Amino acid sequence: MTTWQDEASRDLLNLGGRLALLVRGEGSHVWDADGTRYLDFLGGIAVNALGHAHPVFVDAVSRQAATLAHVSNYFATPQQLELAARLKRLAGTGERGHVFFANSGSEANETAIKLARLHAHKTGKRTIVSLNGAFHGRTMGSLSLTPKPLYQDPFQPLLPDVAHIDPTIEALEAGIDDTVAALVVEPVQGEAGVVPLPDGFLKRARELTTAHGALLIVDEVQTGVGRTGEWFAFQREGIVPDAMSLAKGIAAGFPLGALVTFGDHDLFFPGTHNSTFGGNPLATAVGSAVLAEIEDTGLLQNVTDRGAQLRAAVEGLPLVTGTRGAGLLIGMTLSAPVAGEVRDAAQRRGLIVNAPTADVIRIAPAYTIGDAEVDEFTTLFSAALSEVAASDM
């Protein structure tokens, strides 16, 4: 039997063999300390929405740093208010929505868990349900919703009253009842290998959680702020959740997370929950500048178009059996468990991708990519696939 220690040491060894020291980035490229250039199609795992050193990002950071970098949360700032208003408008929360700012996806999810707890106390319900295959973070609460033995076992015991169900509509029907306080789901399970929820899942989840008085919380840390070609992936399904967690692309490389709610929630009464850095003027100024750039330059359309172009480009390449995901969050399934080898072969040729599972390669490039990047990717990726296919014969 393989233990978590075996798995962890294998992961470490893998990492040791291929860890490059990156020193600079520009657009969709990064350079290591030896001067080698890489095409970055991982984007910090769905973070660098505008690529590296985008003038809008650089300008927002430097201007705000020179104006007002941080104040205590006894005070509000225009940067906070502007970003909250922008997120509420884009998410369609209406006036009653709220935004809580944190510094990461895990923290945004901790906030969601506290929201679920308050709801549980108010209603007498107990359980928070998440999905098998989910990744919601590695802090103790978010880890409790991330049912992977490698991540969880060393840190037991985790939160009580958490249940996991399969991401199927049958499991949903059986698993959501009057004891459930909240259901937390990713619209596309990124870490599981870019696995979208089954058709109709979110819609049925909304119906069942409403019928049983439970909250529906969507974790859009990886899928949110344009990554799938919609502002938020839940919008594709025509539902409205009770809350949504965000991070990663929201400030395109500046640490920022948020929990957005779609109704009145006690969590947001002063004093119930807080964070020293969360929502500071620097992070929120960058967040607003990034969202404005995406909106003003029509980048969502580019995400949709380039996503389709990339999926067509990899079809029929050696080892590739299919693609899945949405927009510029794409998983390419392989015919054998050689994703680690493909990732390493790609990196040796100057292309950064990752392998969330043994038979899936994930890409999450910048929303700004054009024909040149798509062509460069296709050339490098196809060479890496051919190399691995030949060596496995």
Ligand code: PLP
């Ligand atoms: N939720 C999802 C869906 C994620 O993909 C991640 C990170 O990969 C997290 C939460 C955790 O975010 P962070 O690493 O910023 O804490």
